[in-house]
Structure formats: C-alpha cells, structure tokens
Amino acid sequence: MASYAVKEMFLTLQGEGVQVGRRAVFLRFAGCNLWTGREEDRATAVCTFCDTDFVGLDGDHGGRYPDADALADRAAALWGDFPEPFVVMTGGEPLLQIDAALVAALKARGFEMAVETNGTQPAPDGIDWICVSPKQGSDVVLRRGNELKLVWPQPGLDPDELAGWDFDHFLLQPMDGPNLSSAREAAIRFVLEHPRWRLSTQTHKVVGIR
Numbered sequence: 001m002a003s004y005a006v007k008e009m010f011l012t013l014q015g016e017g018v019q020v021g022r023r024a025v026f027l028r029f030a031g032c033n034l035w036t037g038r039e040e041d042r043a044t045a046v047c048t049f050c051d052t053d054f055v056g057l058d059g060d061h062g063g064r065y066p067d068a069d070a071l072a073d074r075a076a077a078l079w080g081d082f083p084e085p086f087v088v089m090t091g092g093e094p095l096l097q098i099d100a101a102l103v104a105a106l107k108a109r110g111f112e113m114a115v116e117t118n119g120t121q122p123a124p125d126g127i128d129w130i131c132v133s134p135k136q137g138s139d140v141v142l143r144r145g146n147e148l149k150l151v152w153p154q155p156g157l158d159p160d161e162l163a164g165w166d167f168d169h170f171l172l173q174p175m176d177g178p179n180l181s182s183a184r185e186a187a188i189r190f191v192l193e194h195p196r197w198r199l200s201t202q203t204h205k206v207v208g209i210r
C-alpha cells in the first residue's frame with residue numbers, strides 16, 4: 001500500500017486560475033521532479049522560479065501518511081461540517097504521488113478534486129479539475145485538461161504553440177519574483193492582443209491569505 005509524503009495541508013481560498021475565490025482544502029505534497037527545492041540547486045534546475053517551499057514533512061498537518069484513508073480523513077476534517085468538499089492537490093509535484101487509491105478515498109468522502117501540476121506525469125482517472133502549468137525545458141505529457149496556466153514570461157515557451165492543446169481555459173500568470181511588475185505589464189499587454197488568453201493573478205498574495 002502506498003504512503004504519501006505531505007508537506008502541509010490547510011484550509012484557504014483558491015487564489016489562482018478560473019476557480020479563484022473558492023473555499024478549498026490545500027494538500028501540498030512534498031517533492032518535485034523539476035527542482036530539489038534547495039536554493040543552492042535553483043539556478044541549475046529545470047524550473048527556476050518556484051515560489052513554494054515543498055521540502056520536508058514539517059508544515060501544518062504535514063507528515064508521512066501511511067495510506068489513502070488516513071490522508072483523506074485529514075482532508076475531510078479540515079473541510080469540516082460543510083457540503084460539497086473541495087480539495088486542491090499541489091506541491092511540489094502532486095502527480096508523483098496521487099494514485100487510484102487516493103482518488104477513490106477522496107471520492108468516497110464526497111470530495112471534488114482539483115490538481116495543480118507541471119504536466120510531466122500522466123494523471124490517474126477521476127480527478128475533476130486539472131490545471132497544467134508547463135515549464136520551459138520539461139517534457140509535458142499532459143496536454144489536455146481544464147485549465148492551462150502559463151507562468152509568464154518564460155523565454156522559449158511560445159503561447160501560440162500551447163494554444164493548440166486541449167484545454168477549456170488558457171491563462172497567463174505573471175511570474176512572481178524580482179521582476180513581478182514588468183511580468184504583470186507584459187502579461188496584460190499579451191492578453192490585450194490575444195483574447196483567447198486571460199490574466200490569472202495570484203490573489204492570495206494580494207489579500208494576504210495562504
């Protein structure tokens with residue numbers, strides 16, 4: 001039976017993408033295949049701009065969960081006594097760990113499931129909402145889903161090529177970091193010229209929630 005390495009779990013509002021503002025349990029898995037998460041490796045990683053600490057098991061409700069039921073029980077407890085539970089699985093790279101047993105355990109507790117992924121791994125069946133965020137220099141195998149959320153700008157990644165992939169929504173998300181304001185301006189300019197794309201703002205950072 002699989003065990004799961006979890007960095008943290010918390011209740012918040014989805015800050016990004018088409019489902020922005022929605023109450024959600026965030027389940028952040030530890031580990032990623034495109035960066036070790038160590039600052040000394042950032043410059044040589046495939047993904048160099050990550051805004052997230054996904055190393056270790058030491059966050060709120062983090063730990064090694066022995067099985068899918070234990071993890072789904074914790075997610076249900078965090079959601080609390082409300083209808084229509086919603087979980088966003090992220091990381092790190094969640095598709096390194098999400099398996100059929102976890103999907104089934106969450107489904108059995110009534111969860112609607114979303115995933116935030118870099119798209120380099122196939123997704124198991126049964127996930128309700130797939131957000132793929134491609135990274136320049138990686139091999140994206142998951143080219144269909146609900147939303148494609150491109151962190152912008154990423155030199156070498158051409159949005160016109162991605163626009164042929166099979167997604168319902170195409171989003172540009174300005175890259176947070178030292179050049180955030182110019183990234184924002186570039187994204188706004190791009191959307192004004194390419195109405196197929198929408199701007200995704202990381203609203204949780206603006207309003208000061210997790």
Ligand SMILES: C[S@@+](CC[C@H](N)C(=O)[O-])C[C@H]1O[C@@H](n2cnc3c(N)ncnc32)[C@H](O)[C@@H]1O
Pocket residue numbers: 032049050051052090091092093094116117118119132133149151173174175176177202
């Ligand atoms: C931390 S990642 C975890 C999920 C998965 N590994 C991925 O990259 O999609 C969550 C989301 O944050 C985005 N992201 C990471 N660093 C960012 C940054 N500096 N600015 C804007 N978005 C960022 C990712 O592209 C992804 O959409």
Ligand SMILES: Nc1nc2[nH]cc(C(=O)O)c2c(=O)[nH]1
Pocket residue numbers: 012013014015016026052090091116204209210
């Ligand atoms: N509020 C909030 N919304 C988010 N949407 C995607 C996030 C992520 O790190 O995957 C994230 C996050 O870390 N916090």
Ligand code: SF4
Pocket residue numbers: 032033034035047048049050051052054091092093118135
């Ligand atoms: S792929 Fe996702 S989790 Fe991994 S380093 Fe990039 S943004 Fe961070």
Ligand SMILES: [Mg+2]
Pocket residue numbers: 051052
């Ligand atoms: Mg985040």
